[in-house]
Amino acid sequence: MHFLNNEIWENKIFNGAWTKAGRSFISKEVATQSELGVFGQASTEDVVNSSRDAKEAQKEWMDLTYQDRINVFENAVRIAEDNAEEIITWLIKESGSLRLKAQFELQLTIQTLKNAMSLPGSDQGTLLPTSKNKLSIAKRVPLGVVGVIAPFNFPLYLSIRAVAPALALGNSVILKPHENTAICSGFVIARIFELAGLPAGVLHVLPGGPEVGEALTLDNNVASIHFTGSTQVGRIIGANAGKTLKKLSLELGGKNSLIILDDADIEIASENILWGAFLHSGQICMSSGKILIHEKIYTAVKKRVIEKVQNLVMGNPIQDHVTLGPLINAQQSLRVENLVKKAVQFGAKLEVGGNAKDVFFEPTVLSDVTKSNPIFAEEIFGPVAVLIPFANDAEAIDLANEGEYGLSSGIITPDLGRGIKIGESLKVGLLHINDQTVNDETVNPFGGMGSSGNGTRIGGPANLDEFTQWQWMTIQAEAPRYPF
Template identity: 55%
Template sequence: MPDTSTLLPNALWNERLFNGAWVNAPLPPENVIEPASGATLGRIGLADADTVARSAKVARDAQVHWFAQPYDERARVLRKAAQLAEQHFDEIVQWLVRESGSTRPKAAFETSLTIKAFYESAGLPSRSQGEVLPTSAGRLSLARRRPLGVIGVISPFNFPLYLAARAVAPALAVGNSVILKPDPRTAVCGGLILARLFELAGLPAGALHVLPGAAEAGAALVAEPNVAMIQFTGSTGAGRKVGEAAGRHLKKVSLELGGKNSLIVLDDADLDTALANATWGVYLHQGQICMSTGRLLVQRGIYDAFVERLTAKARSLTVGDPAKGEVHLGPLINARQRDHAYQVVQAARQAGARLETGGEYDGLFFQATVLSGVQPDNPAFHEEIFGPVAVVVPFDTDEDAIRLANDTEYGLSAAIISRDVGRALKLGERLRTGLLHINDQTVNDEVINPFGGVGASGNGTSIGGPANWEEFTQWQWLTLKGDAPLYPL
């Protein structure tokens, strides 16, 4: 029996891919870098287009066997994966801290969400899978949900474990096989850990493949004839390319993309409550979340007091290596992301915004930043920063708040803070957004909810909760008669 005291021994995964077994990669390996320290944590194997093609063929064959398993066997594998994640909770958290730059509380929260996603997915195989339709006498007419086949999952770096697992787990649960291409920057915590969990849980070999790779591997996955669907989570720019390619190949596609999300603080809000929500929404995981609060729309009567308190709060937030102690903010994922955040802050100042605090960095550690007086013609008003930058915008009336919040190509999440729930709900009904939170902030996901955006935040699909059966299966109409009719023609 293998030693499972450590979930993912270095010797098992180093320079390898997972296709049901741990195999050598065809391309030169790439270093796994700890963003906080620059240390090398290991070397990941990288897949090329040929590797993707071979895996797709294996996965297609394996899917037939996997779907043929009794429904309770598929549920058992999902439950076992959850139990193994609980058993190795601390090790998984440590990988998230070191490889993705997560603070320890964020990493623990993400791991807990992933475990919940496993358990929720374990309930999918035993749910009703269709309907009995009305038809003529002597004929049975059914509409039933059937797995698509092979699902290609392309996942991002920011919540790497959960944003992969929320697609992998339900896709497997309803009888598909999966090829996961995690972001190479977080390929261990966002991919290889999932491979190991399902391997130990008893998933049949070939039903899950984990293939870190560059753009070539992603393009091959989208184009591969044996892959029936792509579930992509990432930037809007990359998502447009994935959607275009998937459409060209007549492939079902789910796009979960970026956001410029507004938290509206009405003038009747409690300032302490509003500040707590704003701080969480803006600065959680250094702002590297699609649901991050990209704009704080604050009514004029409380605007000055709010900016003053937010500035003081931002100055109190500690920034440092989350592997070495408790800090509020860890590092940004790499220099490219850091430079983007810095450039947006500088452009915002040149366009008239006031830098209340922050705006500087040391290595990949970016200070908690507050920009006030941001107007709709300012770059910081429209651009997704993906950094720890609060963009504070004043408004006068509820109509102004609606206009400002809707002034974006994105439509992922929005939130409103107010003592008057009716007023907040009336305002919220006019916001173009996939997620709406009254008296909460913009960063929310409970696994059991449909999650998806509109506009440049997605293509109208949702993932999670009741949406999973719809997303990862397709309808088949089945009719049955005792005897075939003799048609008169």
């Protein structure tokens, strides 16, 4: 039997066991729209039941020794590595990933599991100063039930980066994967932890539509919500979570600036532009959405970018020669086409591409974009390079900081001092001197400013703050006497 044979999950959800669902949804290969299988869709009642069961299971999970919890993660790493090719294939077919991207995503996933392995045995708090004959301790304790709402673009990694540390730090988790990637970002994780020996009920995977996410954000048994997705939906989730005073982590959209200074190498700059704008067809929150190029080298860089874009091969990502895969669905492809058309109406020049072809969208270059153009400010989430000239460093900083987002930025220059000086003026959570904007490792605190998030961070040292809370405890040999 395969690691994730269809018989395991078809018409089912995962609530500690594979349970038949009351309704179902068809999983399709993005590039061909062929059916991959039929998975179960959760209901709001399933959320209520899972939150109750997860709350009870969390107590038993925390009663295990830290070594027992470490063992689960050791097993999870081995299972993910042993079934790498099957997981990669699911990512290629269900999320439209190129093989290179799917392999990298699985590497990040496995490393995240390895990182989480150390958390049960990590420092659990600190001893505080206090009066004589007394102990004052600040303890880290689990939140309880953590709800994770995941996106479709880097579906496996953006799920596991929250699920793994939350579990490792003693919480139970309810994961709502995106309905377009329920298998590769939901059931893959359920199967890994099931086989790894995670106690039943500690992890639940509930695919479904907006009503499932809403129920999760409003449920009183859920202590925390971690959401990765659009700013528009993030605002709704934030409002809902506030009604029950949940801890909230919002990782939202971006309109990220890649700044090419006048001393940059043309070829290096062009390579960074293509990677930042076209990786995974631009469907990344960190994609280079505003490519700011110094006017002295603007024409030369533009020419080289267009040449490179014309060599990209669009098609089914299961084929090794393809360098640009599909968007998640035809609706998104048409949305990007409309954005490009509107940009041209407002004065941008369409250099190449610009057309939707069902789920595919041609790699596109727009030049001479100004601040007044709508595409300057709006997140595209498609394979479009937006080229914007600037005259000096001060103008580049102003253009980069213009707008509501503040996620990632990159600066290409051999002059490190100049690059750092510019970077210190940028209002972003992620800053890269001599790299493009699409950057993430498993040990860095990840998050944005402004409408790119609510100021929280996830990853590396931030995980302890995100998935635990402080409890203050004092201990004395005997209770004191008080004058009342």
